[in-house]
Amino acid sequence: MVESANEVVLRASGVFKKFGRNHLVARRQLAGRLSAVLRGKSAEHKQIKSGDFWSLQDINLEVCRGEVLGVIGLNGAGKSTLLRVLHGLLPPDLGEIEVNGETGALIELGAGFEASLSGRENVFIKGALMGRSRREMEELFPLIHEFSEIGDFINSPMSSYSSGMRLRLAFAIASTIKPDLLLLDEIVSVGDFTFKQKCRSRLNEMSEKAGVVFASHSMSDIRSMCTKAIVLQKGKIMFRGEPDLAIDFYTDMQAQIESKRVAPAAQSAPADEPASETSAAAAPKKPAYNPGDHVVKDTRYGVIAIDRTKVLRADHYWKMDGKPANVLDTCKPASFHFEVECLQTIDDLEIGIMIWDEKGNKIAPITTEFVKPDRLRETSGKVKGDVNLPQFSLVPGRYITTIAISEKGVLLYRNVLEEISVVSSARPIGVVRLPAEWTFEVDADRP
Amino acid sequence: MATDVAQEVPRKGEGKAAKRRQNKVQRVVYSPAYRAKGGLFQALRTYSAEIWRDRWQIWMNFLRKFKSSYSTTFFGMFWAFALPLVPIGAYTLLATMRVVSTTDDMSHLVYIALGVTLYAYITAPIEQTMAALKSDMALLSKTHIGVFSVILGRFGNIAFETLVRLGLIGVLMAFFGSYPTHWQSLYFIPLLAVAFMASLGVGLILAIFNAVASDVEKVVSVVIRFGVFFSAVFFPMPQDGLSGQLTDFNPLHTFVDGLRHLLVKGYLPEWELMAWTAGGGMVLFFIALSLFYRAEPHLRASG
Numbered sequence: 048m049v050e051s052a053n054e055v056v057l058r059a060s061g062v063f064k065k066f067g068r069n070h071l072v073a074r075r076q077l078a079g080r081l082s083a084v085l086r087g088k089s090a091e092h093k094q095i096k097s098g099d100f101w102s103l104q105d106i107n108l109e110v111c112r113g114e115v116l117g118v119i120g121l122n123g124a125g126k127s128t129l130l131r132v133l134h135g136l137l138p139p140d141l142g143e144i145e146v147n148g149e150t151g152a153l154i155e156l157g158a159g160f161e162a163s164l165s166g167r168e169n170v171f172i173k174g175a176l177m178g179r180s181r182r183e184m185e186e187l188f189p190l191i192h193e194f195s196e197i198g199d200f201i202n203s204p205m206s207s208y209s210s211g212m213r214l215r216l217a218f219a220i221a222s223t224i225k226p227d228l229l230l231l232d233e234i235v236s237v238g239d240f241t242f243k244q245k246c247r248s249r250l251n252e253m254s255e256k257a258g259v260v261f262a263s264h265s266m267s268d269i270r271s272m273c274t275k276a277i278v279l280q281k282g283k284i285m286f287r288g289e290p291d292l293a294i295d296f297y298t299d300m301q302a303q304i305e306s307k308r309v310a311p312a313a314q315s316a317p318a319d320e321p322a323s324e325t326s327a328a329a330a331p332k333k334p335a336y337n338p339g340d341h342v343v344k345d346t347r348y349g350v351i352a353i354d355r356t357k358v359l360r361a362d363h364y365w366k367m368d369g370k371p372a373n374v375l376d377t378c379k380p381a382s383f384h385f386e387v388e389c390l391q392t393i394d395d396l397e398i399g400i401m402i403w404d405e406k407g408n409k410i411a412p413i414t415t416e417f418v419k420p421d422r423l424r425e426t427s428g429k430v431k432g433d434v435n436l437p438q439f440s441l442v443p444g445r446y447i448t449t450i451a452i453s454e455k456g457v458l459l460y461r462n463v464l465e466e467i468s469v470v471s472s473a474r475p476i477g478v479v480r481l482p483a484e485w486t487f488e489v490d491a492d493r494p
Numbered sequence: 495m496a497t498d499v500a501q502e503v504p505r506k507g508e509g510k511a512a513k514r515r516q517n518k519v520q521r522v523v524y525s526p527a528y529r530a531k532g533g534l535f536q537a538l539r540t541y542s543a544e545i546w547r548d549r550w551q552i553w554m555n556f557l558r559k560f561k562s563s564y565s566t567t568f569f570g571m572f573w574a575f576a577l578p579l580v581p582i583g584a585y586t587l588l589a590t591m592r593v594v595s596t597t598d599d600m601s602h603l604v605y606i607a608l609g610v611t612l613y614a615y616i617t618a619p620i621e622q623t624m625a626a627l628k629s630d631m632a633l634l635s636k637t638h639i640g641v642f643s644v645i646l647g648r649f650g651n652i653a654f655e656t657l658v659r660l661g662l663i664g665v666l667m668a669f670f671g672s673y674p675t676h677w678q679s680l681y682f683i684p685l686l687a688v689a690f691m692a693s694l695g696v697g698l699i700l701a702i703f704n705a706v707a708s709d710v711e712k713v714v715s716v717v718i719r720f721g722v723f724f725s726a727v728f729f730p731m732p733q734d735g736l737s738g739q740l741t742d743f744n745p746l747h748t749f750v751d752g753l754r755h756l757l758v759k760g761y762l763p764e765w766e767l768m769a770w771t772a773g774g775g776m777v778l779f780f781i782a783l784s785l786f787y788r789a790e791p792h793l794r795a796s797g
Contacts, residue, residue, distance in 0.1 A: 077796045078706045080526075084788040085702070089527035135524045136635060137795045144524040158636035161551075163558050172551045176639055181550070 054112045055147065056228045056258035057133060062106040062142035064125075064132055064282070065092050065099050072098035080138075092140040102128045103282040106142070110228070110258035115250065117273030117290055118262035119297045121304070125282040126262040130154050130230045133260060148227025151177060153217055155232070162206040166197060166216055169205055173220045187223050194245070195219035215242055222249045229253060231261045240445070240468045244374065247272060266294045267373035267465045270364060295362055302353060346463050348403050348447050354459045359388040361460050363450050365467055366433070377471040377480050381439040383413070385450065386431035393454045396423040400434065403447040405466075410441065411479075438482045443471045529788050534780050537787035544640030552643050556650025578655035579662055581614075582607045585728045600758050601670035604663065608754045609727035611659040615686070616693050616749050617718045618652040623697030624704045624711045627793065635797030641790055667758075676760025682753060685772065689749045692775020695782035702789050705796055726751040745771045 067073035076099065080090035095101065103125050110116050118126050131137045133144055134152045159176055160169050170191055174184035192201055195215040200208065208216070221229065231250075250259060250272055263269055269276055269290050276293035278286040278300065286296040344351040353361075363385040364371045375381045383400055399414035413434055415423060422430070445466050452460040473480075532540075545552070564570050585606045626645045633639060667673040674682075704710040724731065725746040732738050741747045742764075748771040752762050762768050 073796070074706055077792060080792045081702060081706065081789050084527075084530040084792060085785055087531050087788070089525070089530055090792065091526040132524070135522065135528075135638070135791075138524060138526060138528050138791045140526055142525070146520075146522045146524075149520070155636050159633065159639060161554060161558065163561075164554060168554065172554065175547055175550055176637060178547065 055109050055145075056112055057108070057110040057147075057260065058145045059106050059108045059133065060143050060145075062103055062132060062139045062144060063092075063101060064103040064128055064137060065095070065140045066102045066128075068098045068100060072096075090138065090140070101282050103132060103139075106132075106282075106284060108277065108284070108287070110260060112227070112258055113255055114275065115254045115259040115261055115273045117269040117276035117293065118260060118279060119264075119266075119269060119276055119293055120262075120279035121301065124279040126279055127154065127232055128282070129279065130232055130260065130262055134230050146228055149177065149224075150228045150230065151221040151224055151226030152230040153221050153232065154230060160205050160213065160217070163204055165203060166195075166201040166205055166208070166212075169216070170201075170220055173217075174224065177224050177226065179224060191216075191219045191223045194223060194249070196242075211239060211242070218242075218246060218249075222246075222253055225253065225257065227257050229257055229259045231259065233263055240374075265465060266297075267364065267371070267467075270294060270371045271373065291362065295360055298362075299360060347407050348449050348463045350461055351463055352458060352461045355390075357389060357391050357393060357454070358452065358460045359390050361388070361450075361452065361462065362386040363462070363464065365448070365464075372467075373465060374468045374470060375439045377439055377442055377469055378473050379439060380435065380437050382433045382435045383448070384431070384433050386429065387426075387452060387460070388429045389427055392425060392427040393459070394425055395455050396426040396430070397453050397456075398423070399451045399453075401449045401451075402441065403449065405445050405447070410446065438480070439469065440480050440482065441469050442476070442478060442480060443469050445469075528791055532784065532787045534784045537783045540787065541640070541642050541783070545642050545646065548640045548643035551639070552647045552650075555643075555647030559647070559651060560654065574654070575658055578658045582610045582659065582662065585610060588728070600672045601666065604666050604670055604672040604758065605754070606728050607659065607663045607666055608757065609725075609750055611656060611663060612689075612750045612753050613722055613725060613727045613746065614659075615652065615656050616689050616746060617721075618649065619690060619694040620697040620700065620714060621711075621718065622648045622652065623694065624701045624714070627701050627705065628708075628711075631794075631797035634794045641786075641794070672758050674757055674760060678760045679757050682757040685749075685753055685756065685768075688772045688775060689753065691779040692745070692749075692772070695775065695779030698782040698786040699778075702786065702793065705789075705793050721746055726754075742767055745775065 065076065067076050075096075076092070079092065083090040092099075106129065108116065118129060120126050128137065130152070131154060132139055133146075134150055134154060135144070135146070136154075159173055161172060164172070167188070170188060171181055171184050174187070175181070179187070195201075195212075195218075197208070197212050197216060200212060205213065205216075229250075247268075250261075253259065254272075254274075261268070261273060273290045275288065276290040277284045278293050278297045280300065285300065286293055363383065364373075365375060366372060366382045366384050367375050367379060371384075372381075385398060387396075387398075397415050399412065399416065401409055402411040402413075404410050413436075445468055447466055448464040450460075450462055450464065451458060471480075560574070564573050567573055586603050590602075623645050626648045627634070627641070630644045634641060634644060700710055700714060721744075722728075724741070724744060726741075727750060730751075731741045731747060748764075748767055752764070752768045752771075755761060755763050
């Protein structure tokens, strides 16, 4: 087989998977499937009986070499089931999955590891499960050991490993073996910052030669790592396309669900609470809102809200080197990209961004209040732009960004973004690295 | 479409290891009909490849289970040798006290020791196959580890206990002069393998049913506990009457009594019956293997 960029490594056509709501129904389903296959017939289940439910419905997708497919969805949407079906651990009830090549999977942390054996022995066992001989694994072992960064622990029983160490080793094995198709569940997102960076970098390397399916709740990971994405809801693909658009769709979907959930609470909330949001960019106070039009959710970093009569959607993320990023460098330029789609004309639109530290302290506001751009005096349709920072300035750590959009001081939209990590290519001291320009005067008269 | 390996194509080299490997990429199609039309040869080929692939893990599984059984005891390995001999000791005591009848064909100690050893060896695959699929279901449902690798990993202890008992039997034979004297006793070894496979076949079929209704393993447990008294393990079964006729339909009796006689005396008391039982056992094993091959993806997914 000659590897080519558009070679399909995974194809799912009309895949359905059914589960039972209780143990008895599951047994009944199993009995039905077994009775069919033992007679040499297909175990197709076309009908839903009492107690059955479709966990996946009409899944059609293709992943080519060089593609990273993001899978987004709320809890219970079917992400993990989809990965298990694609990995061949769950046979579909309808449809077909075709895999061309070897599959590596990190669906459940620690699956297949023998806790009583050392990390070294487990490397060989996992390798064997992926069809690698002992000799091949001996050749790959130094690479796996180096990537996992577990040092001398490699000779200790895995029962003494932390979950982070297990994850590092599992990822190191699955990615070093270089499968044609890599299936990753949320677990890659639970490692520490440095490990996440290594994973991303390795995934980028891998995605050039393999197809990757990556299920995650981290929108920044989806945005930065995936070439396309699908949004699952109740086992159905509700959206497929560019990661940015998929994230927008998912955010809207989440907002609608949240809206239904909090509607009764919103109706009983006071209507005339003053709105002091935008200038402070992120004050965690409940804003003024029109009951029913807003979605309100309290977080540690203030509310999440949207006035659906005026704002259709908004999108925003940090960029470094022109690309979406959730890791920024203290000493390098960064920018914050925003897009707002308005449903009505908005007068005196204000956009405020606040950067918070992990403890919930406001660190740095960036707001249009001080500059009052003409473009925002009367806004309709879609507004998009960037705030450019010549140097990000904040010292290494983790920060949270909030964005608020208001009209004449009345909050229209507020969101809490995912955590960003800041690293420094220079020595990190203090709280902020102010952009500074040094000038010197040399007194030439002194001897 | 139920294609396991529909086509194999060479793969581009990625380094020394990959080059050395037989670079072949599998095309796998998973569908509701996955393996549904799988036949015996496909099953044999797949399972033997899996066992070869997982050999290291099977060995490690055995070592782990073996070590963990005695790791927290004061006497450690002593128990590994003592416990397998307990059933032999208990029933030997009863025979010595004339609580159970004995046979004049051979020393009652050898008779009971061989009976217990063979019965435990033959029934183990039935019970252990069901137990393996139940206790290791989490592993089976989350990884592609070979199902036989899990099952065989559990037989390590059985193999060890059988060897310990055979060691004792060797000592008893030497002491009581009941040692094999005829070359035909060598047939004991292939027949032992046939008995194992027949029993494994029963275990595989029952494991399929047990996945749907766990009552199966309870019933099997009862049958095996009581079956020991109807299989000429401790004492010979009556040759006459209804019970004499029924023993012909008890394969456990046929294997235990036949193998014991074959080893000690060098002949089979009822070779036709043994031929039918062994032949039927092998047919059952192959049928069970095919059926299990078809059912396996669904059994694993039920975990």
